[in-house]
Amino acid sequence: xxxxxxxxxxxxxxxxGRAPEARFAxxxxxxxxxxxxxxxxxxxxQLQVSRVPFERPxxxxxxxxxxxxxxxxxxxxxxxxxxxxxxxxxxxxAFVTDVQQIARLLAERHGVLAL
Numbered sequence: 476x477x478x479x480x481x482x483x484x485x486x487x488x489x490x491x492g493r494a495p496e497a498r499f500a501x502x503x504x505x506x507x508x509x510x511x512x513x514x515x516x517x518x519x520x521q522l523q524v525s526r527v528p529f530e531r532p533x534x535x536x537x538x539x540x541x542x543x544x545x546x547x548x549x550x551x552x553x554x555x556x557x558x559x560x561x562x563x564x565x566x567x568x569a570f571v572t573d574v575q576q577i578a579r580l581l582a583e584r585h586g587v588l589a590l
Contacts, residue, residue, distance in 0.1 A: 477553040479584060480523040481577070482536060483507060484547050488529035501529070503574040504548045510578060510587045518586035521555060540565045550577045556584050 486500040486508070493499075511524065527533050533545045540549065544565055552558050552569040559576070562569040571577055575590065582589040 478521050478523055478555060479553045479580075480525065480539075480551040481507065481511075481581070482525045482527060482539075482547055482549050482551065484529050485526040490529070499529075501547065506574055506590075507548055507577060507581070510581060510590070514585070514587040520585075521553075522581070522585050539568060540570060544570070544572075546572055548572070548574060548577060550580060552580075 483504040484501040486505065487498045488500075489495060489497070490499055525535070527535055527547070531545055532542065533547070536545050536547070536549070539551055544563070550571050552562060552571070558569040559571065559580070561576075562571055564570075571580065578587075578590045581587045
């Protein structure tokens with residue numbers, strides 16, 4: 476059985492065209508980082524979390540979801556829970572990219588705090 480896999484952008488990245496000393500965080504990823512940080516102990520034991528660099532191509536994401544689905548955050552859905560009807564699909568994998576929907580699914584499936 477596969478588990479849900481949340482993929483986020485590593486915070487503290489440099490953006491092209493910006494001052495090299497300026498560091499950034501993805502706003503949507505940061506919302507989810509906050510939920511994970513405040514989750515009750517053991518809430519997300521059935522959840523895999525990965526953080527990948529900001530720069531594209533994001534090879535680890537491409538391998539899972541193809542080159543057209545590199546936008547983050549993304550929740551790749553495992554087979555332990557029903558797949559929402561509006562989930563996207565690639566190569567037999569279901570996933571969601573909307574941060575509000577990801578937050579809702581994390582609360583329902585893994586006991587993290589709801590928004």
